[in-house]
Amino acid sequence: ETGVTQTPRHLVMGMTNKKSLKCEQHLGHNAMYWYKQSAKKPLELMFVYNFKEQTENNSVPSRFSPECPNSSHLFLHLHTLQPEDSALYLCASSHPIARGGGDTGELFFGEGSRLTVL
Amino acid sequence: GQNIDQPTEMTATEGAIVQINCTYQTSGFNGLFWYQQHAGEAPTFLSYNVLDGLEEKGRFSSFLSRSKGYSYLLLKELQMKDSASYLCAVRVLNYGQNFVFGPGTRLSVLP
Numbered sequence: 679e680t681g682v683t684q685t686p687r688h689l690v691m692g693m694t695n696k697k698s699l700k701c702e703q704h705l706g707h708n709a710m711y712w713y714k715q716s717a718k719k720p721l722e723l724m725f726v727y728n729f730k731e732q733t734e735n736n737s738v739p740s741r742f743s744p745e746c747p748n749s750s751h752l753f754l755h756l757h758t759l760q761p762e763d764s765a766l767y768l769c770a771s772s773h774p775i776a777r778g779g780g781d782t783g784e785l786f787f788g789e790g791s792r793l794t795v796l
Numbered sequence: 797g798q799n800i801d802q803p804t805e806m807t808a809t810e811g812a813i814v815q816i817n818c819t820y821q822t823s824g825f826n827g828l829f830w831y832q833q834h835a836g837e838a839p840t841f842l843s844y845n846v847l848d849g850l851e852e853k854g855r856f857s858s859f860l861s862r863s864k865g866y867s868y869l870l871l872k873e874l875q876m877k878d879s880a881s882y883l884c885a886v887r888v889l890n891y892g893q894n895f896v897f898g899p900g901t902r903l904s905v906l907p
Contacts, residue, residue: 680838709893720800721839721883721897734894768838772893783887784829785895787838 681705684769684788691759692796699754699791701769708773710752711785712744715766727752759795766790798822800898802884807904808874816869816901818884826893830858830869831883833900839883843869871903879905 682703691697703710712724726734727746741763743755752769770785800820808814820828827846831839845851845860845867857870869882884898 680840682838711894713897718899720899721885723894723896726894728893770895782827782829782841782844783893784841784844785831785839785885787840789838 680786680788682769682771682786682788684767684791686791687789688792688794690794690796691756693759693761695759696755696757698756699767699769699793701752701754701788703750703769703771703786703788705771705786707771707786708749709771710746710749711770711772712752712754713768713770715768715790721768724754756793759793761795764793764795766792798886798888798896800884800886800896802882802898802901804899805902805904807906810874810876810905810907812874813870813872814874814903816871816882816884816903818867818869818898820865820867820884820886820896820898822865822886822888822896824888825862825886826889827887828858828860828867829885829887829895830856830867831885833881833883835880842882874905876905876907879903 685700710727714722723736724738725744745753768790769788773783802818830842833839843858850859855872860867881900881902883900885895
């Protein structure tokens with residue numbers, strides 16, 4: 679139990695569907711992230727939010743739309759996806775920068791949402 | 797650009813020592829992290845280096861040389877449960893912060 683919860687854990691959708699992934703953290707962090715993990719590829723950063731402001735959009739196609747209503751919740755809205763978007767989507771959170779005193783500011787990951795696009 | 801490189805796969809024997817190397821070229825370096833990821837699970841934090849040198853944490857140690865853009869993770873007294881992927885990640889500071897990950901090294905520990 680990392681303190682970061684993702685739902686749903688598994689999702690199968692057609693290319694014309696609209697669905698959303700949800701992430702919630704109970705760690706008091708102010709930075710939240712979406713990563714994509716495909717087979718045999720590095721973890722790929724998609725979006726970063728610091729204090730609810732989007733600070734990074736790593737050239738992600740517009741069919742992925744993030745939303746961060748507050749520091750504890752992060753959503754990834756999905757529409758008209760392609761089969762190559764099938765992957766594990768990982769949410770993570772951290773303190774914005776290492777605060778010292780033994781706090782490394784590392785990422786805490788959720789268990790991921792396994793997405794299959796048919 | 798940001799680039800991190802690691803060996804794709806390694807194999808070692810139970811009880812042995814294994815060293816997993818990581819090289820990086822990044823801008824805005826603000827620390828190097830190692831994560832462990834078992835199949836089907838989330839990555840979990842193992843170690844952190846921001847200054848040059850060795851950090852030891854039980855059976856795991858991590859080394860950093862910033863001038864060489866090089867780190868390694870050392871695992872001692874290998875156990876079967878250490879079979880996992882090991883991810884090297886660099887935290888970079890731009891407008892905010894983000895973490896750039898290497899491809900991961902899949903370690904298989906054999907009896």
